[in-house]
Amino acid sequence: MAEILHTQTENQPSSHSVIQPLLIENLVAGYEQRVLLRNLFFAVPGPAFVAIVGHNGCGKTTLFRALTGRIPYQGTIQVAGRDLRTVARPAAEGLLAYLPQRTTVGFPIAVRELVVMGRYRHHRFLGGYSTSDYALADQALQQVGAAHLAMQDFTLLSGGEQQLVWLAQLSLQEAALYLLDEPTQQLDVYYRRRVFALQQQWVAEQSKTILCITHDLDNLTSFPPGGYLLNLSRTTPTLLPLTPEVVLAEKAYLESEESFVRW
Numbered sequence: 001m002a003e004i005l006h007t008q009t010e011n012q013p014s015s016h017s018v019i020q021p022l023l024i025e026n027l028v029a030g031y032e033q034r035v036l037l038r039n040l041f042f043a044v045p046g047p048a049f050v051a052i053v054g055h056n057g058c059g060k061t062t063l064f065r066a067l068t069g070r071i072p073y074q075g076t077i078q079v080a081g082r083d084l085r086t087v088a089r090p091a092a093e094g095l096l097a098y099l100p101q102r103t104t105v106g107f108p109i110a111v112r113e114l115v116v117m118g119r120y121r122h123h124r125f126l127g128g129y130s131t132s133d134y135a136l137a138d139q140a141l142q143q144v145g146a147a148h149l150a151m152q153d154f155t156l157l158s159g160g161e162q163q164l165v166w167l168a169q170l171s172l173q174e175a176a177l178y179l180l181d182e183p184t185q186q187l188d189v190y191y192r193r194r195v196f197a198l199q200q201q202w203v204a205e206q207s208k209t210i211l212c213i214t215h216d217l218d219n220l221t222s223f224p225p226g227g228y229l230l231n232l233s234r235t236t237p238t239l240l241p242l243t244p245e246v247v248l249a250e251k252a253y254l255e256s257e258e259s260f261v262r263w
């Protein structure tokens, strides 16, 4: 099941100070003898879409593992002004909403019931979800183009349909930072475009900040100004403006023998 993570509401800095959604300083992370992220620095200054690109195995998901506290790391990660080292369970405490690459559900459940769980943090005790929670779930399903699936058994859906349902659930969470690991991986061309448009909408209308791992560079060329791109296959990855020119240049780099040899 996709992780349902809470929004931090306590001990936050004053709303008068400018809080960066994400600050990463000198991050070093990897596995035992293999360091994948070396001295990574970047800051997302305000609500924005950030595309994380790079070759297979370059460390994109590893970055998300560090952000969600699943692997140890050196350096500093601040989410919404909070140093993740000072948060016992950074993901579970609600700074982040995370959609992993693969999620499974081992029991039959109606799509609508799964989506409404995105309202989890409003229901810490045994009470059920309210009519307004279900209305939000229906709205979320509509937004991702999956309203027609509401009453179906989630486990019987196609991989692409299931992905749309997870996105609907994710959209109901109110986190400072959203981590999406290849959300369009199983989607057809129509839904791929739609899911990227949806993420643009989340940023523009709901001031969300999204880190989105993707190999779908073609769809990144149509993003409006204001987003960023981070290519983790570069020797020194830096946050670049997400413009068509930058996307094409990074795509050309990733297709080049020069970049492949590095890996």
Ligand SMILES: Nc1ncnc2c1ncn2[C@@H]1O[C@H](COP(=O)(O)OP(=O)(O)OP(=O)(O)O)[C@@H](O)[C@H]1O
Binding pocket: 031, 036, 054, 055, 056, 057, 058, 059, 060, 061, 062, 063
């Ligand atoms: N627990 C682990 N122990 C050792 N190595 C691991 C572990 N998990 C992942 N790796 C390796 O680390 C490398 C980076 O993995 P990661 O999942 O971050 O890649 P990625 O950039 O997300 O790739 P992709 O685009 O294929 O999803 C891979 O070579 C992988 O085999």
